[in-house]
Amino acid sequence: MQMGCSIWSIVVLLATAPMLTAMEYYVSERGSDENPGTAERPFRTIQRAAGAMKAGDTCHVGGGVYRETVKPAASGEPGKPLRFMAASGEKAVVSGADVLNAQWAVHKGAVYKATTDGQFIQLFVDGRMMLEARWPNSPLDDLMAMKRASAGDGTDYERLADPNLPPGDWNGAWMLLWPGDRWTNATRRITDYQPGQGFRFDRTLEREKKDKYHQHDPYKPRPGNPYILFGRLAGLDAPGEWFLDVETRTVYLWTPDGKSPAEHRVEVKQRDLAFDLKQLAHVELHGLHIVAAAVDMTNSRHCLVEGCRVEYADHFREMDLYKTPSPRNTVSGEGNVWRRCLIAYCAGSALRLAGKDNRLENSIVHDANYTGGSSGAVNIGSSDGSVVSRCSVFRGGRDLIQHDDAKRVRIEYNDIHHANMLNHDAGATYCWGTDGEGSVIAHNWVHDNMGELTVGIYLDNFSKNFIVHHNVIWNCSNTGIRLNSDALNHLVCNNTVARCPRPIGTYTYTNYVPTQKGTRILNNVFLGHLKETDPHVFVQGELGPELRGNAYAAIAADGVPTAGSAAVDAGMVVPGVTDGFVGKAPDLGAYERGAAYWRPGADWGGVQSKLDIEFSPQPPITEATMIRRGLRLWLDANDRATVEAVADGRVTRWLDKSGEGHHAPAGEGFTLAANALNGKPVVRSIGKGNLRVGTIRAEPGPVTALVVSQNQDVGGAAWQRILGSWSGQGKEWVTPNWLIMRPNASQVQPYAAQVFVHQALDGVVIDHVTLFGAPSAAHQFLVGDIAEALLYDRFLRFDETLAIEAYLQKKWGAK
Structure with a gap:
């Protein structure tokens, strides 16, 4: 009896052996979904294989472009995952974009147009994303170098003012604005557009829920806020730009080389996902290229994406401060891993890791959040036990x-x-x-x-x-x-x-x-x-x-x-x-x-x-060993030969001892006051004029400035300037401009001799340089003294700055 049972078990195992063997499916652009999916007779679509695969099965994807969303019908099991793999040595692309087949004709100049029934907000030419028509124009090949205009006086919650607004009809277009303190941005439709003046928003930018942490509204639009306009034919004026007129069903395109789009491959995004792995387990993707689409692993478990290249995973055009579309590349659930992948060119986050114990390892992530909103390139917010390890994350x-x-x-x-x-x-x-x-x-x-x-x-x-x-x-x-x-x-x-x-x-x-x-x-x-x-x-x-x-x-x-x-x-x-x-x-x-x-x-x-x-x-400094590299202006009241004065003691010019020749002619009300500070003379102002140095460097860059100043009397207007630089545009205290003001500048009070220091690593000019007053106009004059000033066109190392400070403090008895 026992022998009979054993023989029967063997028969059953032999009969079921083919069902227990992992299957190998093959997909090729030259295949057919009517085929059995073998190497000799492959499927045409990855989805055909995904619908047939069971735990332990593998799908080999041949070279080519597959325009589909793949959703496996079943999960894998521990030790028996479902695997989707690029065929060895071949480039298998899963794309969320479709080819735009259209009859192109010249619209105007190098701009072509065609009729289309499609709806889309992202367009590619030969695999490169083109820019929706905009103003100001931005570099096509650097999404992070967005050129932006600046809002002008009169900008508020309801409207934007700017005398530089371009001509044309921008009504119905989009504005993307970084309002207030510029922590994030928002879009609004444009109404009542008036070139060279301003326009209104289709809805207010005032938040219903006020910020409780600041004394001002940090999200209130104000002058100086950066913005762009986009999504209107009036903005299509540069290679690499496009526009879709939904009402007339017409797409307009200026290709990068100016040739007809018919000579290029034009594609438009039509699908959000390349792989939909929501609520699946033990599914693996290996070596695939994913373009204009993403991988959704919401509530997935123990899935793996390895050796994949994912570009342009998402694109959107509407934002409202901290309300932005959810990242398309999303991982939640538990125990999922992205490893040795490249993820690049995303409108928002390149990857979101939520859930528990999910990982991003040995991967490259770059050029994410090219819309400049509130998203992080890699977002692991609200997760538990997430790991981001040995990755290069940049731009x-x-x-x-x-x-x-x-x-x-x-x-x-x-x-x-x-x-x-x-x-x-x-x-x-x-x-x-x-x-x-x-x-x-x-x-x-x-x-x-x-x-x-x-x-x-x-x-x-x-x-x-x-x-x-x-x-x-x-x-x-x-x-x-x-x-x-x-x-x-x-x-x-x-x-x-x-x-x-x-x-x-x-x-x-x-x-x-x-x-x-x-x-x-x-x-x-x-x-x-x-x-x-x-x-x-x-x-x-x-x-x-x-x-x-x-x-x-x-x-x-x-x-x-x-x-x-x-x-x-x-x-x-x-x-x-x-x-x-x-x-x-x-x-x-x-x-x-x-x-x-x-x-x-x-x-x-x-x-x-x-x-x-x-x-x-840096070792201690003396006058003889003063740091000279980058020194562009050095005014020293103790060097009597550099302070030119007439017989009655009025100062007419303060000479630059740096060797750069940036001498400072004096306005009204300056004298050389003897024994005024630590037994040494200072240049004293009664608040009627300034000393204008002029242009040292008009281009933005770094700066270090040190000034010894004091005031022993109360007098003059509020907000008195000690030293300032102005580009010729904008507020004096907004980059690329900068200022050193007297202490407690809103309330004029005496201040003891001290060394004032201003530094910027980059992005500021050294232009319209002015001492004792505002650089942009003849006002806000300093009532007080300046003993010495040094200005460098580089960002001094902190120990260099400390050494110069110590020298000045000792020399002038300043704090």
Whole structure:
């Protein structure tokens, strides 16, 4: 009886053996969905295979373009995933775009037109995205270099004014505006368009829910706000632009080479998804090229995207501040991975990781959020346990890795650079109001984030419980690390920050109590001016952070402390962070001398950055050893030969001793006051004129200015200028312009002699340079003294600035 059962079991197993064998399906452009899907007789569509596949099956996709959305009929199983793979050595493209077959005719000049029944908002020529007709024109080959106009006086919630508005009919077109403080943007339809004057919005930009943290409305449109117009035939005036007139069903196109579109491949986006993996498990994509479409892994489990190239995953044209379309490349669910992928050219986020324990590994992400909205290039917000590791993430419209409301995440070994290219006040990594619950940001290079007010690692207000260690941060336009209050229970340890105007900083909303309680800031190399008593650097008093072992010290170009550096063995032991140190104690900064060297970023694609932050502290300065590189103006009242005066003591000209010849003719009311400051003379103004230097550099770039000034009397109007530069346009305090004003400028009070310093890494002019008054007009004259002024056309290293400050303080007895 037992033998009979055994024989029967063998028969059953043999009968079912073919059903248990994993199938290999093949897809080819030359195939047919009537075929069996074999190598010899392949399917025509990937979906035909996806509908037949079971756990463990593989679909081999041959070279070609597949214009479809693929949704598998079933999930895989642990150890038996469904696999979709590009055939070896072949380029398999899954596209969300269709070819636009049309009869093209000349419209005007190089602009062609054709009739179409299609509806679309994205158009490609030979695989390149064209720009919807706009003003001002932008470079076709750099989506992040958007050219924008500036709103003028009279701009508010309901309308935009600008005397430079172009001719033509723009009614019904779109405006994209970065309003108020320019943290994000919004679109509105244009009505009542008047060239050279202004237009109205189809609906207000005033928010129903007011901002409770600021004394002003940070979203109220105002003069100077950048904007563009798009989506009207009147704007089609450059190669690479197009426009679709929905009413007449006519598409207009100016190809990049000016030839007829009939000589090119013209495609338009028609599908959002290449692969729809929602609520599926154990599905894998390998080596595929995805264009004009995305991969949706909402509520998926244990799926993998590996070795894929995804370009133009999403495109949209309507935004409303923080209301933007959800990212098309979305991962939620649990245990999903994107690995060794390239994701590029997205209107919003290139990838959203939500859910739990999802990962982005060894991938390249660039040119994301080219609309300049509130999206992060990689968005892991509201996730739990997400990991972004060994990736190269660069060129984003705002933040590069955004992690609002995320917990227990790890952002590690990434090369993160060129954030905030279209926005204002953002970070390469950023969150607000987030309890990290032990989240780690470590072993990253964060650099060259030169957009306006860009921070390297930005933990904004009401964030807590983050561990930030062993990061190298350099060339950020604002702050290396920002811990805005409330900033509770952070550990900021063994980081190196270089070439940022401020290595670390904090900010507290008005009427809130500043606190960094429980935060520890330890063992960092801060290559910048660090004043621990400055409330803009650290919260003061009993609610301030623990500060130990933060200093500047010599390092090599690769960030490693040099032999004999003050950083070597100068740190304190921090369990779990400084483990494995070499020597008597941990070194300060991100690298341990003598330990293994680490490099971040993807290990493929040729996108690796170079670290070059060599630093050796500047020795003390004398007048004879004054730093000369980049010095374009040097006015010194103590050098009597440089102050020209007539017999009654009136100053007529102040000569430049830099050797550049930028002498300053004096207006009315200037004298050389003897023994006025530390026994030395100063140039004194009674508030009736200014000293105009003129143009030193009209093009935007860096600047460093140092001025010794005092005032012992009350007099003159409010907002008195000490030194300023003006491009000839715009407000004096808005880049590319800049100012140094007297302290408490709204209320004229005496101030003691002090050294005023202004620095900008980039983006400012040195033009219409004026001392003792406004650079744009003859007003707001300073009542007071200037003893010495030095102006450089470069961003001086912090230790150079400190050395010059120390020289000036000693010389003039200034603070």
